[in-house]
Amino acid sequence: MYKSKLIKLLSLLTPEESRMFYKFIRSVFYQNNANVVRLYEYLRKYYPDFPEKKLQKELVFEKLFPGRTYSLNTLAALMSKMVRLLQEFLLILDLRSDQFEREKRLVRIYGQRNQYDLFEKGTRELLDQLVSSETPSLINTIALNHQLYFHPLHNKYDPEDDSLENLMDALDQYFVLEKMRYGIALMSKQKILTHPYKWKLMEAVREGSSDIISPILFQLYTIAFALLEEKRSVNFKSFEKLFFEHIQDLDNRDKSLLYFTGLNYANGQVNAGKTAFSPIALKWYQDGLTNNLLLDNQKMDETTFGNIVTYGCREKEYAWTKNFISFYQVLLEDETREAVVTYNLALLHFSLQEFDKALAILNNYSFPEKDQPKARLTIIRTLFELFLKDQDYYDVLISNIRSFEMVISRNSFFE
Known part of the structure; x- marks a missing residue:
């Protein structure tokens, strides 16, 4: 039962929703099976952790039906009934919120x-x-x-x-906007995966829709496509200026799609060796934080977190970067937060040329396997900087280089 769909759904509930669900299942309008209520009364005692040892099916059955011979079918039927009730409850909550x-x-x-x-x-x-x-x-x-x-x-x-005329106008706008939105998303995917796709009606939409949707939005999407196509005539500064001037007027989907098109373009230019884009990329990340564009379900991806720290250090915005780590670390996933914060703090100290502090942080933390390569590599970089000042670090530097070679050879990430 511990890994059952029922427990997964119960884990979705907030404390208030858990109390509401108890009232919900006791309503005769929704169900009249007293055993379902008894099952929930047992399970809710262990909300929200639901420890595995308390959810053994035989134990749960004994609590519900003392003295009766264990029947998996009986318990499974009760669990299925509660799952259906939970699904209906979640749908009702969702509808009530809109x-x-x-x-x-x-x-x-x-x-x-x-x-x-x-x-x-x-x-x-x-x-x-x-x-x-x-x-x-x-x-x-x-x-x-x-x-x-x-x-x-x-x-x-x-x-x-004029309902039919209004329908047609809205349909035209909807088609053009969705074609552009999905077109940007698909073109971004193609740049990474080189996934072939036969475009249909895209040219007609891009060339003949300036009078169907907002002129500003049309202009932004036109430039966004040009950025993805890496046309030489594209003017990134004009896109940047236009986007941030009108960001508050944009629909959330357009805001996100256009923002990440610009951000990814700036990152791509930096990766191509155009260092002049480094402060631009940092500014885009900072604006993304200000406009709440870098969070997904109120969580920040560790790659985004690391990119921001890297750009902050590269642009010598050390105080800002330190504050960023302190303030935004709470938005990282719980299971990766400690490793991500530890590594990025070490990176900050490295950039500040506080090599002893960086080395102490890296050496005193056991990074997960997927983070071992970058952590080891940063240790080597740190030791090299220390070696340049003190040749006594030579042996430990060589030892770490050889150790790194062994880590790479047996790290499953590189298989």
Whole structure:
């Protein structure tokens, strides 16, 4: 039971949701099996850790059915029932968190049950909400106008009705935007994997859509494609200026796609030896932090964390880099945080030419296998710098070089 789907789903719940679920399963509207309630009463005692020794199936069965012969089928049926209830509970929570989606579904129910007055009024109110929204949802605009125009009781030839025209306008915008968004994502993937793909309609979208979507957005995507295609005529500075001038006006998806296109371009230029892009890349990372663009589910990838430290050290922004490590380390994954922070602190001391401190940090921490190569290599770099000042470090430097060769030869990462 410890690794079961049931325990995985229960682990998703917050403490408040766990209490709410207890009320949920005791509602006769959702289920009337007292054994399901008893199963949850047993399991919730061990939330959120759910220790394996307390979740042995035989033990759980004995707690639920004292004196009865163990039956895997009986327990499995209860677990399946609770999984279905948990799934329904999570769906309800998700729906409750989205007021617009709830209203949209309610309006659709009115339409399906031929309450046309309520349906039409509710649909038009939702469309008005979309028009007044700072970032209107095109897919919702399409769906609502579709269900309004094609409802059997709707007067399709009312001269005042523009639902079909609005649908077509939204559809054009949606198609162009999604084609550009997915096009940028696909082209970025192709640069890494050289994955062949036969483009369809892309040229038509890129060449003939300036009057369909926002001129600023069209211009940004046009330059973004040019950056990915590495056209010589591309002006990165104009892209950078335009993007950050309008960043607050962009939809979150556009903001993210365009940001990472620019950031990856700057990183690529640095990797190609164009060191003038190093301060630019650092500035993009700093702006990404400011605009919350570098987090995924409120977590920061260790590669991103390391890149920021590397650029900060390269540009001698030592105080800023130290503060970054201190402030943002909490956003790293729990299982990798200590190793990532330890290595990057050592890198900071190395850049400050505090070689003794860097060496002490690296030597006193046992890095996981995947981090061994870079940690060992940094130790060698540190020892070399110390050797340049004191030749007594020669033997230990050579010893570490030979040890590094052995690490590389047996490290599964390089197999």
